[in-house]
Amino acid sequence: MDTSWIDLRKGDTRYYNGCMEFLEVAKETLLKGKTRCPCNKCKLNKWFDLGEVGGHILFNGFYKNYRQWIFHRRVEESNTLEIPNDQENVVGRDDMNGLLRAAFKVDNSPQPTNEPQDPSLSEANFEDEYSYDMHEELNFECEEDDEYPSTNTNEEEAKYKRLREASDEGLYEGCTTFSKLSFLLHLFHLKCMFHWSAASFNKLLELLLDAFPYIKEFPSSYYEGMKIMNDLGLGYEKIHAxxxxxxxxxxxxxxxxxxxxxxxxxxxxxxxxEGESSVKxxxxxxxxxxxKVMRYFPLIPRLKRLYMSSKTAEDMRWHFDRKDGNIISHPADGEAWKMFDKRYEEFAKDPRSVRLGLASDGFNPYRLMNTSYSTWPVILIPYNLPPWLCMKSTSFILSVLIPGKQGPGMDIDVYLQPLIHELKLLWEGVDAFDAYSGKNFKMRAALHSTINDFPAYAMLSGWSTRGYKACPSCVDSTHSYSFGGKIVYPGCRKWLPVDHPYRSQTNEFDGTEEHGLAPVRVSGTEVLKQQEKVKYVYGKSKVVQKKRGRLEDDELDDNDDDNDDNDQDESDRVLWKEK
Structure with a gap:
């Protein structure tokens, strides 16, 4: 049977006729009105009605590795393709097998059934077709491997086996809606959505097991459930501080x-x-x-998981193929992104190179209680995703959780050490697998920008946002003075065009005209030279605070440095607080 039409573009007439021919063939092997979907997104892992399958292959494209149609054509009347009863609804509803394959980097090729088949339709012949590049149109240059050897350790293989058994086992005898694993995942999802405590989760499990005694070998507590969930990976590390x-x-x-x-x-x-202790x-x-304990969530496994899942791997290259149309709708439209691409062309030519945004701020986990407490999460946002996905909470990557009671202040760099270590590894490149192209590649990542309010900006950058030189753009040229016990910052009209009418208006502003020029922004090289003079010792044990509540130490009081402009040479004055 001629399947060359699969390589044609989706709008071609011959491609449409080929899809109709496939649907006619697939009618003969429908099971309960459904069949496997061979579109580029489902890749034979999901079951739908024939009409829905037709829409998928017309709009998503036909899976190019699937040319023998072994799941959709009748070989002999007695060898009708069937699927086990426990997969008709369970796998089709939650796709636990697809989740496990993505989590453990297992071959995603569809497995043939146990019925005898013609040798030409054997599993070996079907897998041989994987030498075909199913995404030739993405002709970008990068280091790739056509082979995809399994890198799972014996421990990971054992985890996969346990989870696979839990996903294949029905919740109870005769259950076709949930497997033990899928039902547990749904429970944990509800726990996260509605903020259940561990104690309430334990009580719910006890009630379920009492009410439905035929549920076999199901976790009876939150702790036992977490042991199963931890096998899926993406845990966190506890680091003492x-x-x-x-x-x-x-x-x-x-x-x-x-x-x-x-x-x-x-x-x-x-x-x-009683026990081992030392007097202090x-x-x-x-x-x-x-x-004190900090929670760190490793970044590299989470970025790898985005590419190992066929549901997100394609979206991670969205920024590369789109057309902006001179409209700023994504960070890729900004000057910073484009200048970075020009400077690091090798990084930019692979659309799978990850750009990250970093956001951090403090919050009180005790909500409205009258408690002074500040916990600081550090969140990473993968900017490769389209705008309607990257800013969803489900796409955020929690990286660091810094405990209180007080906020870290300038010492936040101490807690970012593990993250910076991983970012350095990602800049050099780590081995990863792309489920969209079916190949191994070197995944690289870079920090694109940070998202903060002004106090958090000071913590992450090292620039003090207090005092008379608080503006990070004007730096030494900041125009400021004290008014009513507060520091005010006029002089912003110098950033407007030279002929702008606001420059000559006085009544609407501070009573003066402003015709000066905007200062030239300092380059990154100049900032690094300035920071070479910084001598900052991390930790809060050095803070000396007066009873009146005002800090008198020159190193801590931003105003002292700025008031004594005549006491210190301008070339020796350091406005940065840390490097």
Whole structure:
């Protein structure tokens, strides 16, 4: 049977006629009115009505590796293709097998049934077709591997086997709606959506098991359920930190028992109990109870997962193939993105190179309670996705969760060390698999921008947003003065065009005309030279605060540096607080 029409463009008449011919063939092997969908998105993993399958292949394209049609044509009357009863509804509804294949990097090729087949339709012959490039139109240059060897360890293989058994096993005997794994995932989804506590989740499980005793071998507590969920990966690491934000017990300092800067113990001060402990000040420092714990969510596995899933791998190259039409609708339309592409052409020529946005701010997890507490999450946004996806909460990547009680301030860099380490690895490139093209590639990533309010901007950049030189654009040319006990910042009209009427208006502004020119923005090289003079010691143990509540230390008071313009040479003055 001629299948060359599969390679034609979707609007071609011969392609349309070929799709109609396929639908006529597929009519002979319908099971309960449904058949596998061979479009580019479903790739034989989902079952739909014949009409819906026709719409998919017409608009999404036909899966180019599927040319023998072994699931859609009748070989012999006695060898009708069938699917197991437990997959007719379970797999079609939640696609647990597709989720597991993406999570464990398992071959996504459709598996033939156990019925005897003609040798020409064997599994080996079907897999041989994978040498065909199913996305030839994406002719971008990058390092790729046509082969896709399994890199799973024995431990990962065991996890996959356990989860596969849970996904194939019905919730109870005769259940065709949920498997044990899919039902547990739905429960955890509801827990996250409606903010159930672990105690309420335990009570719900107890009620379900009491009411439906025929549910077999189902987790009876939140803890047991989490053990199953953890096999899916994408967990987090607990990293101990100094209570004064001086250092992390990570990397070369992982085995330390006290901070090498402020010499405070790694462990909490607790009342004396039996066990191993060491006396510290008036309390007892018990080993095993950390004084402060940061949660870190590794970035590389999460970016890999975006490409291992066929549902998101195609969207991750959306920014490359679109047409902007001179409309700014995405960060890729901005000057920063375009200048970065010109400077790093090797990075930019692969559309799968990831651009990330970083956002951070403090919040009180206790809501309306009268508690002064500040927890700081650090969120990453993958800008490769289209605008209607990248700014959805489901696309955000939680990277770091910095505990309170006080915010980290300028010491936030201490907590960003693991993230920066991974970003350096991603700049060089890590091995990953692209489910859209079916090939291995070197995945690279870069931090594109940060999203913050002005106080958080000061924390992440090191530029002080307080005092008389608070503007990061004007820098030394910031026009400011004290008025009514507050610092005001006029002089913004210099950024307008030279002939703008606002420049000569006085009554609407501060009573003066403004005809100066806007200062030239400093380059990144100049900023680095300025920061070479910065000497900043991390940690809050150095803070000396007067009883009146005003900081008198020259290093901490932004106003002191700015008031004493005549006491210090301009060339030696450092406006940056940290590097």
């Amino acid at each position: 100094c209570p004064n934000d001086c250092m992390l017990y990570w990397g070369e300092f992982a085995g330390k028992s006290e901070c090498h800067i402020c010499h405070r113990s790694r462990w909490k001060n607790v009342k004396e109990k 000040d008036k309390g007892t420092c018990k080993k095993g109870v950390p004084a």
